[in-house]
Amino acid sequence: MGSPTLQPEMGSEGLGPLLDKDEMEMAHQYFLEDLQEKLRTSLKNAVKLELEEVWQKEKEPEILNDYYHSDMHITVCELIHGYVKNSREIGLEQEVVSTCTEELKHFSKQFQVDFREWSSTPPTPSQPQLLQVAYLVTYVNSFSNLTDQVKKYKESSPVPVGELIQELEGGVQGFTAALLDQLMEGLKPYMRRMMTRKWLFTDNDFQKIVDIMEEVSQHYRRMKPPYIQGFVNDVHYHLAKQYISQVLKNSYSCKNRKHEEAAAKMRQQWEVLDRLFDNLSTTCDWLRPVGGQLCDIIGTKNKSDIKNGLQPLVRDYPDISKKHVSAVLYFRGLMNGEEKRAILRHLEELQSNLESGRDPSRAFFGTIEVPTIDCSLS
Numbered sequence: 001m002g003s004p005t006l007q008p009e010m011g012s013e014g015l016g017p018l019l020d021k022d023e024m025e026m027a028h029q030y031f032l033e034d035l036q037e038k039l040r041t042s043l044k045n046a047v048k049l050e051l052e053e054v055w056q057k058e059k060e061p062e063i064l065n066d067y068y069h070s071d072m073h074i075t076v077c078e079l080i081h082g083y084v085k086n087s088r089e090i091g092l093e094q095e096v097v098s099t100c101t102e103e104l105k106h107f108s109k110q111f112q113v114d115f116r117e118w119s120s121t122p123p124t125p126s127q128p129q130l131l132q133v134a135y136l137v138t139y140v141n142s143f144s145n146l147t148d149q150v151k152k153y154k155e156s157s158p159v160p161v162g163e164l165i166q167e168l169e170g171g172v173q174g175f176t177a178a179l180l181d182q183l184m185e186g187l188k189p190y191m192r193r194m195m196t197r198k199w200l201f202t203d204n205d206f207q208k209i210v211d212i213m214e215e216v217s218q219h220y221r222r223m224k225p226p227y228i229q230g231f232v233n234d235v236h237y238h239l240a241k242q243y244i245s246q247v248l249k250n251s252y253s254c255k256n257r258k259h260e261e262a263a264a265k266m267r268q269q270w271e272v273l274d275r276l277f278d279n280l281s282t283t284c285d286w287l288r289p290v291g292g293q294l295c296d297i298i299g300t301k302n303k304s305d306i307k308n309g310l311q312p313l314v315r316d317y318p319d320i321s322k323k324h325v326s327a328v329l330y331f332r333g334l335m336n337g338e339e340k341r342a343i344l345r346h347l348e349e350l351q352s353n354l355e356s357g358r359d360p361s362r363a364f365f366g367t368i369e370v371p372t373i374d375c376s377l378s
Contacts, residue, residue, distance in 0.1 A: 028092060035083055036099050043107040046075050047114055055118045058131060061138040061222075068138040068222040073146040076104070084153065097153045101160040104150070105167045108143070112174055115139070119178075129182065133219045136179045140231075141224045143171045176231045179220075184238055186212055194246040195331065200261060206269055213239075213276050220280065229283060236282045240290065241368060243273065247294060248327035250371045254298075259332045263299025267292060286362055289316050298332045303339040306332075307346040314350040319366035322347060327370045 050072055053059065061068040080100050087096035119132050147168045154161040190205040190212075199205065223231060247266075254262050270291030277284075289312070297309040306329070314320060322344050334340050 028090075028095070031090075031092070032095055032099050035096065036103060039079060039083065039100060039103045040106070042079055043076065043103060044110075046072055047107070047111050050111075051114065051118065055115075055135070060131070061134050063222065066222070067141055067224045068134060068219075070138050070142045073142040073149070076107070076146060077149045080104070080150070080153075094156050097157040098160045101150070101153075101157065101164040104146075104164050108164075108167050108171050111139075112171055116178075129186070130215060130219065133179060133182065133216055134222070136175045136182075137219050137223045140172050140175045140179075140227055141222075143168050143175070144224055144227060147172075172227060176227060176234070179231065180234055180238060183212075183216060183235065184242065187239070187242065191242050191246060194243065195249070195262075196252050200258065200265065206272075210272060210276065217276070217280055229281070232277070232280045232282050233284045235280070236277045236284045236287060239273065240287045241364065243270075244290060244294065244364075245368050247298075247331050248324060248368060248370045250327055250330050253330055253335065254333045260299050260301070262331070263295045266298065267295040270295070286316070287364070290364065294328060297328055300332075303334055304342075306334070306339070307343045310343070310347055310350055314347065314354070317364050318351070318354050319363050320347075321365065323370045324365045324368065 050070070054061075054070075061070065063069065083096055083100060084093060087093045115135070119135070147165055150161055150164055150168070154165075187209055190208045193199060193205045220228070220232065220235075273291075274288060293309065293313045293316070297306055297313070300306045300309060310325070325344065325347050326340070329335070329340055329343065334343075
């Protein structure tokens, strides 16, 4: 009965560590390097899958809860969650989170590079430029969702996760900037023909602008908050700026009372643009008055009454300059003379009485360049 084979199994309490400190550190390092390599490969495969199954096949994005959706961010989040969960059992959560965030930063950059490379190819007849718009909106949503998910790891590794959040938010800004650039580039040939002699007698170019805006708006509405509001406001700002810029380009001057027709047409078109942005729920209400205020000046019958329309314009847009007002007067048909000089003097008086403290976020005319024009008061 005293045989060792009949004794209870030896407990592990009295055993020391199986690996010494250096060996343990080497094992941890090997684990992290292996994890990093596997994660990098998995993320590359996620991008490859998006390229082969979505972009190359020109697949329409899915719609989930009224927003464009891609499973890509779910795949990425599941990978990260699995690695972090397992790391807690061996006391390496902080190191694993740091490794994952570093790889996700590379993934974010590479994904944007690969998408730009794919989208730089001309769109096919079957799937025009609008498909790229849909994809850009989809990836705004995906990167936004990914940002929300990685925030839960910020407590364990605040600095690496904070850097990753900045990278992902930069990706969102890159996608929205690409959307805006694509839109303005598409509108450019039609905008250039605004405020010309031909524009007075045809609505074709303006209607094309409206058609494009209505088409892309269907995709913009699929963008999730909070980014949709800022993006819509940016589109509103740049479209308003481009439209008003055509008045200031000094390429056409209304004569023989054509200024009244031009003002009426401008007012009608500005109201159409207003309705477009109402439908997109813009919050840039400060942009609304400028079109009507310029129409008031352009359409004024008596030249001596023009200066009466300056006060609300200067009040709402204090960055307007003599060059801008001179360009408006040129478009109206008032190129020189005492009436013009009196108007510019009145502008100076109004600006000298302005209260200080302009809101820099509401710069408008100051961002619009105008051709050189005589603004002298003498």
